[in-house]
Amino acid sequence: MPLTGAPDGLLPVGTPIDRAAALRDQPGILDELAEDPTSRVLVLRGARAPLTADGLGLQLRPVHDTDLVVRALLGRDDAGAVLLALEDDDADPSWRPLGGWAELRTVGGTLRARDADLATLAMSVARWLRDAEFCPACGARTEVRQAGWSRHCPSCGREHFPRTDPAVIVAVTDGNRLLLGSNAAWPQGRYSCFAGFVEAGESAEAALVREIEEESGVRIAAVEYLGSQAWPYPRSLMLGYLAHTSDPDAARPDGTEIVEVRWFEADEIGAALAGEGDVTLPGAASISRALIEHWHRTVRRGR
Numbered sequence: 647m648p649l650t651g652a653p654d655g656l657l658p659v660g661t662p663i664d665r666a667a668a669l670r671d672q673p674g675i676l677d678e679l680a681e682d683p684t685s686r687v688l689v690l691r692g693a694r695a696p697l698t699a700d701g702l703g704l705q706l707r708p709v710h711d712t713d714l715v716v717r718a719l720l721g722r723d724d725a726g727a728v729l730l731a732l733e734d735d736d737a738d739p740s741w742r743p744l745g746g747w748a749e750l751r752t753v754g755g756t757l758r759a760r761d762a763d764l765a766t767l768a769m770s771v772a773r774w775l776r777d778a779e780f781c782p783a784c785g786a787r788t789e790v791r792q793a794g795w796s797r798h799c800p801s802c803g804r805e806h807f808p809r810t811d812p813a814v815i816v817a818v819t820d821g822n823r824l825l826l827g828s829n830a831a832w833p834q835g836r837y838s839c840f841a842g843f844v845e846a847g848e849s850a851e852a853a854l855v856r857e858i859e860e861e862s863g864v865r866i867a868a869v870e871y872l873g874s875q876a877w878p879y880p881r882s883l884m885l886g887y888l889a890h891t892s893d894p895d896a897a898r899p900d901g902t903e904i905v906e907v908r909w910f911e912a913d914e915i916g917a918a919l920a921g922e923g924d925v926t927l928p929g930a931a932s933i934s935r936a937l938i939e940h941w942h943r944t945v946r947r948g949r
Contacts, residue, residue, distance in 0.1 A: 662760070662763045662764075662767075663720065663721040663722070663723055663728060663760070663763065663764050663767070664721050664722050664723065665720070665721040665767075666719060666721050666722045666727070667795075669719060669722075669793065670719065670792040670793040670795050671792060675719065675793050676716050676718075676719060676729070676793050676794070679709075679716070679719060679727045679729060680709055680716045680729065681709075682709065682726065682727065683708070683709065683710065684725060684726030684727070685709040685726050685727040685728075685729055686706035686707060686708060686709060686725070686726065686727070686728055686729070687706065687707045687708075687709055687711075687712050687714070687716065687728075687729045687730070687731050688704060688706055688707075688720065688728060688729070688730055688731070688764065688768050689707060689712060689714060689731045689732070689733055689741075690730070690731075690732055690733065690768055690769065690772050691733045691734075691735060691737070691739065691747050692733070692734065692735025692736075693735070693749050693750075693769070694735070694747035694748055694749050695747065695748060695749075695750060695753075695765050695768070695769070696743030696745070696746075696747060697743055697744070697745030697746055697747070697748055697753065698743070698744055698745050699744035699745050700745065701745045701748075701753065701756065702756065702757060702758050702761070703757065703758055703761045704757070704761045704764060704765055705743040705744060705745065706728065707741070709729065711741070712731060712741070714731035714732070714733060715731065715732075716729045716730065716731055717729075717730050717731060717732055717771075717772070717775055717790075717794050718730040718771050718772075718775065718793060718794025718795065719793035719794060719795075720764065720767055720768055720771070721764075721767075728764070730768055730771060730772060730794065732772055732775070732776070750762075750765050750766065750769055750878070750931070751879065751929070751931055751932075752929075752931070753931070754766070754930075754931030755929060755930025755931035755932070755935070756930065756931075762931075766876045766877075766878055767876075769878040770808065770810075770876065770878040770881060771794060771795070771808060773878060773880055773881065774808040774809070774881070775790070775794060777880075778797060778806060778808075781797075781799035781801065781802060781804060781806065782806070783799065783802055783804050784799065784801050784802040784804075786799050786800065786801035786802065788800075788806060795807065795808065808881070809881055810876075810881055810882070810883045811843060811844075811881055811882050811883070812843070812844040812850060812882075812883050812885060813841060813842060813843045813844060813877075813882045813883065813884055813885065814841065814842060814844065814850055814853050814854045814857060814884075814885050814887060815839050815840070815841040815884045815885070815886050815887070815933055815934055815937065816839055816840050816841070816854055816857070816858055816869075816886075816887045816888070816889045816937075817839045817886075817887070817888050817889070817934075817937040817938060817940075817941050818839075818840065818858060818862065818864060818866075818889045818890075818891055819888065819889070819890055819891070819941060820890070820891055820892075820894040820909070821890070822911070822912070822945070823894070823909040823910060823911055823912075824909070824910045824912075824915055824938065824941050824942075825862060825864065825891070825894070825897055825907060825908070825909055825910075826838060826839065826907070826908060826910060826938075827839075827840055827861060827862060827899065827904040827906065827907045827908075828899075828904065828905055828906040828907075828908070829903060829904060829905070830902065830903060830904070830905045833926070835924050835925055835926050836925075836926040836927075837906075837908065837910075837925060837926070837927065838927070838928045838932075838934045839928075839934040839937050839938065840857060840858055840861050840862060840904075841857070841884070841934070842856075842857035842860075842861070843882075850885050851869060854866065854869060854887055854889060858889060858891075860900060861899070861900050861903060861904045861907075862897055862898070862899070862900075862904065862907045863896045863897055863898040863899075863900075863907075864891040864893055864894065864896050864897050865891060865892075865893055865896070866889045866890070866891055867890050867891060867892045868889070868890045869887050869888070869889045869890070870887060870888045870889075870890075871885070871886070871887055872886045872887060872888055872937065872940060873886050873933075873936075874886060874933075875932075875933040875936075877932075877933070884933045886933050886936070886937050887937075888937065888940070888941060894909065897909065910925075912942060912945045912946065915927075915938060915941070915942045916942060916946075919938070919939065919942065
């Protein structure tokens with residue numbers, strides 16, 4: 647789940663796997679690749695992925711080493727094809743990865759960039775394969791095509807593809823301080839950037855201005871795009887911004903979703919990033935953490 651497009655590398659950007667889209671339309675390609683001894687399989691167990699012994703990578707299995715049904719082609723690398731297989735979370739697996747099973751949201755920030763990218767891809771496709779079995783237009787059961795990347799409805803003829811929902815996530819500053827909010831569902835002392843989905847007919851920038859005013863009460867005078875991050879919970883593309891406000895005194899929570907807003911000095915953010923004090927910031931896997939760290943570095947450099 648690396649952040650891309652960042653001006654100073656908010657999160658590491660690895661070389662993503664070649665998705666090999668040109669192979670998807672070849673008849674019987676999944677069966678062919680499942681017989682290829684160079685192919686490997688990434689097995690997802692519910693929402694968890696298998697880790698290597700050092701916990702920094704994904705443990706792929708030789709294609710002949712699993713009797714699970716291959717569901718999708720994730721792509722190719724120098725060693726061959728990488729396929730996707732799914733296992734129920736409550737199954738009793740005979741195979742256990744060397745580093746155990748872990749959720750992407752927990753370990754995504756510590757995985758090697760390439761493995762984090764592959765895990766995000768796999769989780770996104772897996773969720774769609776599990777959740778989109780029936781045609782949303784007529785309710786008929788769909789047929790999986792294009793090596794797991796599309797569904798055809800034999801009843802109404804529609805074609806369906808994995809969806810991505812754009813969302814904005816924003817670090818708000820008045821120049822010297824950072825404004826963060828605490829969600830009603832979070833434990834006391836946890837703060838993060840403000841975020842929300844882009845609505846129909848709305849630009850990302852318009853969504854940003856609307857969400858920030860709704861959740862924190864402040865108006866935005868200028869925005870700076872910093873980068874994006876795929877986030878498969880459930881299928882978001884997080885567009886990260888640094889936003890500047892000229893009316894910091896207007897800050898107030900909406901009282902429903904956001905129960906507290908707070909201006910932080912750079913020293914306070916530095917302490918929280920170091921795990922000191924009673925303020926909890928987002929984990930290393932999230933773009934929110936990357937935006938906060940970027941702001942902190944920028945302020946420090948300006949001093």
